[in-house]
Amino acid sequence: xxxxxxxxxxxxxxxxxxxxxxxxxxxxxxxxxxxxxxxxxxxxxxxxxxxxxxxxxxxxxxxxxxxxxxxxxxxxxxxx
Amino acid sequence: xxxxxxxxxxxxxxxxxxxxxxxxxxxxxxxxxxxxxxxxxxxxxxxxxxxxxxxxxxxxxxxxxxxxxxxxxxxxxxxxxxxxxxxxxxxxxxxxxxxxxxxxxxxxxxxxxxxxxxxxxxxxxxxxxxxxxxxxxxxxxxxxxxxxxxxxxxxxxxxxxxxxxxxxxxxxxxxxxxxxxxxxxxxxxxxxxxxxxxxxxxxxxxxxxxxxxxxxxxxxxxxxxxxxxxxxxxxxxxxxxxxxxxxxxxxxxxxxxxxxxxxxxxxxxxxxxxxxxxxxxxxxxxxxxxxxxxxxxxxxxxxxxxxxxxxxxxxxxxxxxxxxxxxxxxxxxxxxxxxxxxxxxxxxxxxxxxxxxxxxxxxxxxxxxxxxxxxxxxxxxxxxxxxxxxxxxxxxxxxxx
Numbered sequence: 001x002x003x004x005x006x007x008x009x010x011x012x013x014x015x016x017x018x019x020x021x022x023x024x025x026x027x028x029x030x031x032x033x034x035x036x037x038x039x040x041x042x043x044x045x046x047x048x049x050x051x052x053x054x055x056x057x058x059x060x061x062x063x064x065x066x067x068x069x070x071x072x073x074x075x076x077x078x079x080x
Numbered sequence: 081x082x083x084x085x086x087x088x089x090x091x092x093x094x095x096x097x098x099x100x101x102x103x104x105x106x107x108x109x110x111x112x113x114x115x116x117x118x119x120x121x122x123x124x125x126x127x128x129x130x131x132x133x134x135x136x137x138x139x140x141x142x143x144x145x146x147x148x149x150x151x152x153x154x155x156x157x158x159x160x161x162x163x164x165x166x167x168x169x170x171x172x173x174x175x176x177x178x179x180x181x182x183x184x185x186x187x188x189x190x191x192x193x194x195x196x197x198x199x200x201x202x203x204x205x206x207x208x209x210x211x212x213x214x215x216x217x218x219x220x221x222x223x224x225x226x227x228x229x230x231x232x233x234x235x236x237x238x239x240x241x242x243x244x245x246x247x248x249x250x251x252x253x254x255x256x257x258x259x260x261x262x263x264x265x266x267x268x269x270x271x272x273x274x275x276x277x278x279x280x281x282x283x284x285x286x287x288x289x290x291x292x293x294x295x296x297x298x299x300x301x302x303x304x305x306x307x308x309x310x311x312x313x314x315x316x317x318x319x320x321x322x323x324x325x326x327x328x329x330x331x332x333x334x335x336x337x338x339x340x341x342x343x344x345x346x347x348x349x350x351x352x353x354x355x356x357x358x359x360x361x362x363x364x365x366x367x368x369x370x371x372x373x374x375x376x377x378x379x380x381x382x383x384x385x386x387x388x389x390x391x392x393x394x395x396x397x398x399x400x401x402x403x404x405x406x407x408x409x410x411x412x413x414x415x416x417x418x419x420x421x422x423x424x425x426x427x428x429x430x431x432x433x434x435x436x437x438x439x440x441x442x443x444x445x446x447x448x449x450x451x452x453x454x455x456x457x458x459x460x461x462x463x464x465x466x467x468x469x470x471x472x473x474x475x476x477x478x479x480x481x
Contacts, residue, residue, distance in 0.1 A: 017137075018134060019132070019133040019134025019135070019136065019137065020134060036134070040138075040200045040201060040204070043200040044199065044200050044201065047196075047197065047199070047200070051197075056196075
């Protein structure tokens with residue numbers, strides 16, 4: 001899986017969880033500063049992506065995944 | 081208001097006057113295994129008409145309906161054009177059971193997928209105070225906000241407490257009432273096994289029949305209703321559209337049984353008495369009652385007995401009706417919707433009927449406005465709400481002149 005494929009797949013999940021349009025989401029978007037997420041929204045997105053990819057993201061890792069690109073990188077590195 | 085008859089007072093009040101029923105077969109889940117298959121669902125309600133899509137999934141349905149009602153009331157009273165001072169603006173929206181759908185969904189999640197799969201929005205969706213909290217966030221109400229939880233009397237309780245706060249000078253403006261989104265399998269099962277609900281599944285629109293000899297329980301319904309309460313001079317200064325004047329609030333507790341009303345009717349009696357004495361009027365001045373009128377055997381007989389006991393001979397002169405005959409029982413929201421209906425009745429001099437009252441129970445021998453609406457200018461209206469646990473509240477309103 002390359003980054004672009006992952007990005008295309010996470011976009012609708014993020015859009016759904018934050019109630020925003022997919023076109024607002026860029027690879028460099030920061031969840032809180034750019035997309036208006038709060039701490040609960042961030043947990044919600046993380047959980048949905050864990051489900052999608054069968055991942056279990058430890059809390060200390062999840063707290064660093066503050067941008068779309070960080071999330072995509074993490075998924076790329078951890079999904080076999 | 082958001083009710084099984086529609087959204088907004090302009091839609092709902094004329095339908096009540098016509099005697100329309102909002103009860104039907106439950107459509108939001110499969111009721112095959114349930115003994116009760118009918119309810120009052122708010123099918124016309126779409127949260128997107130009132131709430132930013134990004135907020136919708138963070139709230140339970142009872143909050144959606146509360147917020148929609150709060151926005152309508154805020155605009156109807158032109159507070160959008162003359163916003164109250166935030167610190168002197170409060171919200172009290174009660175609920176009987178809060179976000180029970182969210183509660184039920186997330187327990188299923190917990191059992192199926194484990195503790196780490198429970199939604200981070202579970203708690204803020206479920207907790208009953210969120211109708212007040214979310215309304216306060218949206219409308220910038222920074223005064224007193226709270227959530228009375230007194231079962232089927234929560235809405236009236238909320239309005240009464242808001243009235244007191246304004247009387248005491250703490251706030252100038254309140255949005256107060258109730259909200260409930262209870263048409264959920266676990267709630268239907270719970271009320272069914274208590275034998276509290278009507279099983280007239282084949283004739284949904286005839287199932288809620290307050291004061292009728294053939295009544296066999298209440299019909300569960302969802303919705304929300306709030307009113308704007310405003311300190312009189314504050315309202316006059318900004319030329320607010322005044323629908324009615326709130327003049328009294330009474331409360332009491334049966335202290336008798338967890339679900340049954342005290343058959344001596346003392347609780348309901350003292351509650352009405354307290355409201356009328358609070359206003360400092362004579363009982364004979366009350367010419368209209370929006371009854372609790374649930375369509376259960378126990379409530380309707382006890383409420384009628386209390387009215388006769390308190391008002392004596394004057395009881396037969398009072399125009400009584402039950403909004404629940406058409407909407408079903410909106411539980412914690414009922415008092416909020418019924419307060420709004422009472423205000424509109426005082427304003428319009430049109431009293432909606434109690435439908436399905438074909439064969440009055442001999443114990444219920446008052447004037448319940450059967451079948452057809454009447455035109456009658458009434459000056460003082462009393463609205464009763466009685467909840468499981470024996471919580472009784474009455475509010476008294478006067479026609480605005």
